[in-house]
Amino acid sequence: MKYYPTIGIECHVQLCTKTKLFSEVDNDARGKEPNSCVSPVDYALPGMLPRLNGEAVRMCILAGRAMNCEINQFSRFDRKHYFYPDSPKGYQITQFYQPIIGSGYVELPSGNKVRINHAHLEGDAGKLTHFDTYSLVDLNRVDTPLIEIVSEPDIHSSKDAHDYCKELWRLMCFAGVTYGDLYNGNMRFDVNVSLAPEGSDELGTRAEVKNLNSFRSVERAVEYEISRQSKILDKGGRVIQETLGWNDATGVTTGQRSKEEAKDYRYMPEPDLPPIHLTDEFIASESAKLPMMPADYREKFGGVIKEDILEILLDYPALMQKLNEIDNKHVVLISNLFASVLLAEEKSAEYLNDLPTAAQLADLAEMNEKKELSSTATKEVFLKMFDPQMKGKEAKTIAKELGVVQENDLGALEAIVDTVLAKPETQKAQEDFRNGEEKVIGFLVGQVMKESHGKANPSSVQEILRKKLAH
Amino acid sequence: MKTANKTVTATRLVQDALDKAHEFEDYNIFTFLDEKGALEKAAEIDAKIAAGEKVGRLAGVPFAIKDNFLAPFGDTTASAHILQGFPSPITATAVAKLEAEGAIPIGRTNLDAFAHGSSTENSYFGPTLNSHDRERVAGGSSGGSAVAVALNIVEFATGTDTGGSIRQPASFNGVYGLKPTYGCISRYGVVAMASSTDCIGFFTKTPDDMDLLMEIASGKDSKDLTTLDDYYNNNKIANVNKIGVIKDFDNDSVDPEIREALKNKCEALKSKGYEIVELEMPALKYALAAYYIIVPAEIASNLSRYDGVRYGFRSENSKGLNELYANTRDEGFMPENKRRIMIGNFVLSSGFYDAYFLKAAKVRTLIIKEYAAAFLKCDFILTPVAPNPAFKLGEKVNDPVAMYLEDMMSVSLNLAGVPGLAIPAGETKNGLPIGLQLVGPRRSDKALIEFSKVLEEA
Numbered sequence: 001m002k003y004y005p006t007i008g009i010e011c012h013v014q015l016c017t018k019t020k021l022f023s024e025v026d027n028d029a030r031g032k033e034p035n036s037c038v039s040p041v042d043y044a045l046p047g048m049l050p051r052l053n054g055e056a057v058r059m060c061i062l063a064g065r066a067m068n069c070e071i072n073q074f075s076r077f078d079r080k081h082y083f084y085p086d087s088p089k090g091y092q093i094t095q096f097y098q099p100i101i102g103s104g105y106v107e108l109p110s111g112n113k114v115r116i117n118h119a120h121l122e123g124d125a126g127k128l129t130h131f132d133t134y135s136l137v138d139l140n141r142v143d144t145p146l147i148e149i150v151s152e153p154d155i156h157s158s159k160d161a162h163d164y165c166k167e168l169w170r171l172m173c174f175a176g177v178t179y180g181d182l183y184n185g186n187m188r189f190d191v192n193v194s195l196a197p198e199g200s201d202e203l204g205t206r207a208e209v210k211n212l213n214s215f216r217s218v219e220r221a222v223e224y225e226i227s228r229q230s231k232i233l234d235k236g237g238r239v240i241q242e243t244l245g246w247n248d249a250t251g252v253t254t255g256q257r258s259k260e261e262a263k264d265y266r267y268m269p270e271p272d273l274p275p276i277h278l279t280d281e282f283i284a285s286e287s288a289k290l291p292m293m294p295a296d297y298r299e300k301f302g303g304v305i306k307e308d309i310l311e312i313l314l315d316y317p318a319l320m321q322k323l324n325e326i327d328n329k330h331v332v333l334i335s336n337l338f339a340s341v342l343l344a345e346e347k348s349a350e351y352l353n354d355l356p357t358a359a360q361l362a363d364l365a366e367m368n369e370k371k372e373l374s375s376t377a378t379k380e381v382f383l384k385m386f387d388p389q390m391k392g393k394e395a396k397t398i399a400k401e402l403g404v405v406q407e408n409d410l411g412a413l414e415a416i417v418d419t420v421l422a423k424p425e426t427q428k429a430q431e432d433f434r435n436g437e438e439k440v441i442g443f444l445v446g447q448v449m450k451e452s453h454g455k456a457n458p459s460s461v462q463e464i465l466r467k468k469l470a471h
Numbered sequence: 472m473k474t475a476n477k478t479v480t481a482t483r484l485v486q487d488a489l490d491k492a493h494e495f496e497d498y499n500i501f502t503f504l505d506e507k508g509a510l511e512k513a514a515e516i517d518a519k520i521a522a523g524e525k526v527g528r529l530a531g532v533p534f535a536i537k538d539n540f541l542a543p544f545g546d547t548t549a550s551a552h553i554l555q556g557f558p559s560p561i562t563a564t565a566v567a568k569l570e571a572e573g574a575i576p577i578g579r580t581n582l583d584a585f586a587h588g589s590s591t592e593n594s595y596f597g598p599t600l601n602s603h604d605r606e607r608v609a610g611g612s613s614g615g616s617a618v619a620v621a622l623n624i625v626e627f628a629t630g631t632d633t634g635g636s637i638r639q640p641a642s643f644n645g646v647y648g649l650k651p652t653y654g655c656i657s658r659y660g661v662v663a664m665a666s667s668t669d670c671i672g673f674f675t676k677t678p679d680d681m682d683l684l685m686e687i688a689s690g691k692d693s694k695d696l697t698t699l700d701d702y703y704n705n706n707k708i709a710n711v712n713k714i715g716v717i718k719d720f721d722n723d724s725v726d727p728e729i730r731e732a733l734k735n736k737c738e739a740l741k742s743k744g745y746e747i748v749e750l751e752m753p754a755l756k757y758a759l760a761a762y763y764i765i766v767p768a769e770i771a772s773n774l775s776r777y778d779g780v781r782y783g784f785r786s787e788n789s790k791g792l793n794e795l796y797a798n799t800r801d802e803g804f805m806p807e808n809k810r811r812i813m814i815g816n817f818v819l820s821s822g823f824y825d826a827y828f829l830k831a832a833k834v835r836t837l838i839i840k841e842y843a844a845a846f847l848k849c850d851f852i853l854t855p856v857a858p859n860p861a862f863k864l865g866e867k868v869n870d871p872v873a874m875y876l877e878d879m880m881s882v883s884l885n886l887a888g889v890p891g892l893a894i895p896a897g898e899t900k901n902g903l904p905i906g907l908q909l910v911g912p913r914r915s916d917k918a919l920i921e922f923s924k925v926l927e928e929a
Contacts, residue, residue, distance in 0.1 A: 047659065271697075
């Protein structure tokens with residue numbers, strides 16, 4: 001039988017605030033010792049009280065607006081209880097009843113829309129590492145601010161599941177609310193998949209695949225679930241509502257715990273945090289800070305930059321923001337340099353943090369357009385802009401230091417050509433050319449280039465040579 | 472209160488307090504005496520005085536902290552086994568503010584473990600004895616602090632009041648005890664019982680001392696988002712002319728001598744020209760029931776952090792995580808702690824939340840409204856603190872409901888967030904202190920303290 005899949009996705013996004021959601025310690029634990037970014041509040045000493053990080057609230061507004069969501073004027077926190085060493089307080093502070101981000105939608109590149117039910121603000125849990133006879137607890141991640149984005153079940157294919165996750169990732173990165181490092185778990189996806197016979201109005205029983213951390217694994221897990229559930233249904237079996245884990249190496253989902261004995265989290269209003277009241281003015285002024293989103297860039301550059309290059313660059317907010325600062329007439333050249341030169345570099349990730357200024361890039365583009373730089377030299381100068389020794393220098397200065405500025409002065413070029421044509425070793429070639437041997441022009445251009453120490457513009461040289469040899 | 476000067480030094484004041492603490496050792500008042508630390512702090516104050524430097528408003532005044540305040544001397548145990556071996560790296564805001572004015576903490580006082588109780592009998596360290604009758608309870612949960620002040624060991628002591636834990640022991644020992652407006656003093660660094668009703672307050676021997684301590688300790692604290700801004704101001708006492716009494720509290724369940732004391736005070740007030748207004752507050756009879764749903768829910772939640780993983784007591788020889796949790800919490804908590812954890816988890820569990828917790832929250836709203844309406848009819852309300860004077864040790868230990876009934880006239884204030892001041896009002900024929908409770912609208916704490924002086928004379 002043919003089945004119609006229905007997919008809903010919950011996505012956790014770690015916010016890149018300076019400090020944690022409820023304390024003043026560093027929220028950026030990357031590369032730091034375990035348990036070194038933990039305050040007495042995160043550690044849940046007795047008598048410690050949470051303090052709400054205003055930056056996290058502002059980021060919620062940006063994240064919400066990026067997904068076309070309403071921002072709720074009133075929201076509040078609840079405690080979600082469970083015992084596990086990754087939760088020092090014995091509960092997670094979350095927003096169960098009244099979340100800060102209301103309903104909205106995300107538009108995929110295909111034009112399909114996925115509605116957002118809501119998104120809530122909460123604290124992350126710590127991390128446990130298990131060994132044979134013991135486990136280690138690292139609380140660095142405790143109460144890193146998270147938003148959990150809950151979609152409506154509007155997705156019906158593995159490709160749309162993939163595209164939705166990727167678009168969410170782009171939206172969050174462009175909004176500047178997360179580092180967006182998937183490898184380190186900055187965004188994690190829980191995917192609910194159910195199948196119903198095609199044409200049926202009723203939804204099937206869903207299974208949830210938890211903790212996926214790449215778009216590819218989302219796509220594969222959905223494909224796997226569709227095929228697994230189809231087989232069960234084909235045999236007349238029943239899909240169990242359960243939570244599954246995904247093994248990226250084997251490409252198989254496995255049961256973790258059955259939701260049939262559902263956990264009771266004993267939700268309770270958080271008495272230590274007063275509710276959040278946001279005024280319309282505050283929401284409006286914070287929303288106005290939302291930078292351009294992928295859809296805005298698609299609209300602006302759609303006819304200018306080739307679609308495949310644009311979609312590549314849309315993975316890099318820093319590059320799009322830079323392109324946005326550059327005069328439209330240079331955008332094609334610079335976008336090509338970004339896509340084919342910068343992103344091909346081994347250190348590109350590092351370079352993205354420290355891009356040349358728009359003025360530097362505009363100068364570079366102009367030199368190229370004036371033919372002062374060959375396309376090879378343009379790439380060379382561009383890359384040198386990331387060299388610590390050259391950084392901040394003007395394109396012209398770098399080009400001069402590299403000695404790659406092309407000679408475009410026709411008078412000077414003519415003099416060089418004349419010198420070359422006067423040389424005995426070029427006489428035979430000149431004769432051959434006049435006799436119709438086209439290809440020797442290359443030899444002559446080469447000789448002029450040599451004479452000019454590589455600075456002549458080869459096409460100008462050829463033009464002059466042809467003119468002179470025609471007589 | 473007596474502050475240190477050149478002739479009566481801080482060292483002398485502190486040494487006297489320590490000597491008295493030893494003299495009354497068998498009352499089991501202190502869980503820890505910081506003799507060395509207190510004398511060092513006293514020497515610093517004395518050096519400042521000798522050098523003519525400015526000292527604080529509480530220079531050299533010895534005081535005691537209830538053992539649920541975090542401070543870096545001794546272990547902060549909350550009189551619970553599960554917190555033994557927890558030396559706090561932090562000082563509670565309230566304690567820090569008092570110390571900044573030169574007050575010197577000499578030790579930690581006994582309480583019902585985690586402040587769960589009305590007699591201090593639920594302490595891991597055993598009960599504290601009543602200051603007036605050694606066969607009777609100190610009251611609770613801040614029993615140690617109340618007795619420390621009543622026996623003149625210290626000038627004042629800190630307490631916490633979640634449902635009566637300052638006012639009831641104050642009344643059992645004949646001292647002043649204030650539960651301020653909710654949010655008046657920072658809860659930062661105080662072991663939480665029930666976050667939405669916990670209040671930090673004091674035991675003193677005079678209203679003036681209480682006023683000074685409130686001036687010092689109250690105020691906004693960025694570490695406690697529920698603290699109120701700059702509210703402790705001068706409400707004009709001249710406006711007070713109507714005193715309310717609650718009709719429902721005048722019944723047979725209240726000790727006749729306490730009813731008599733209240734009646735006498737009312738008569739005296741009348742003769743001074745005050746009007747006595749009878750109040751009907753029908754929602755108050757549900758206060759105790761609502762309290763024993765909301766508070767255990769918050770208790771169960773707040774006690775979740777005591778799991779033996781990071782600090783305090785950990786049960787040995789546990790196999791696996793679940794056993795570690797179970798054994799640690801089984802051995803570490805007192806029976807009353809466990810009772811409240813179970814009630815709390817029950818009322819929060821899915822399927823029961825609406826029937827219990829949500830319903831109780833609605834009752835709480837009714838009580839808040841009822842107090843607001845009452846204060847349109849009168850300026851302050853005068854009631855007994857507890858239905859009886861100090862009872863015998865062991866008398867109610869095995870009857871939790873009887874123990875909970877101790878709180879019947881005090882808990883509604885915590886649910887409503889309004890202030891209540893326990894004031895001494897004579898003694899019974901048997902020489903046991905009687906206390907009355909003066910209740911005011913939110914943020915009327917200063918006027919309430921001021922008016923208690925009128926009552927003292929009445």
